[in-house]
Amino acid sequence: MQTGELTISNRHDDLDLDMVYAFLSQETAWAQGMPRDTFERAVAGSLCFGGYVDGRQIAFARVITDEATFAYLCDVFVLPAYRGNGYASALMKHIFASPALASLRRIVLVTTDAHHVYAPHGFTALANPERYMELHRPDVYKTA
Incomplete structure (x- = not known):
């Protein structure tokens, strides 16, 4: 799909995995220090989208x-x-318009500071946060 100068693809072969891995493992708080093999398993088991300008990947979502x-x-x-x-x-x-996701009952995410990006697409705070639980292991990549 082409949106203005942005081209979007969910083809794994189009992904610049070196760039995505470098950005996630070095520039984000949530994936800091993630081992490369963990990243590759995550990508292989997910539906991934890349955004491209002039043939260069500039965006990613999993x-x-x-x-x-x-x-x-x-x-x-x-x-x-x-x-x-x-x-x-x-x-x-x-x-959210892709056939694999358009009719899902629930899509969730976690964000520290990008609420303004997701709110226009219908995301809201959890209606019943007391129902959600998590097993969070923030240091798991340090022991891998």
Whole structure:
């Protein structure tokens, strides 16, 4: 799909895995220090989307899903030099319109500071946060 100058693809062969891995493992708090083999297993088991400008990947999003009822959106980023151009919004519109995700009952995500990116696409705070639980291991990559 082409949106203005942004091309979006969910083909694994189109992904610049070296760039995505470097950005996630070095520039994000949530994947800091992730081993490469962990990253590769995550990508292999997920529906991944890349955003491209002039043939260069500048955005990424990963969706963990059963493609029937539920999905977890994660690892979303636009490279800093390309932010502020509406690319994240275009990527979200494309993702949520994709046939594998358009009819899901629930899509969740976790964000520290990008609520403004997701709210226009229908995301809200949890209606019943007391129902959600987590097993969080923030140091797991340090022992891997």
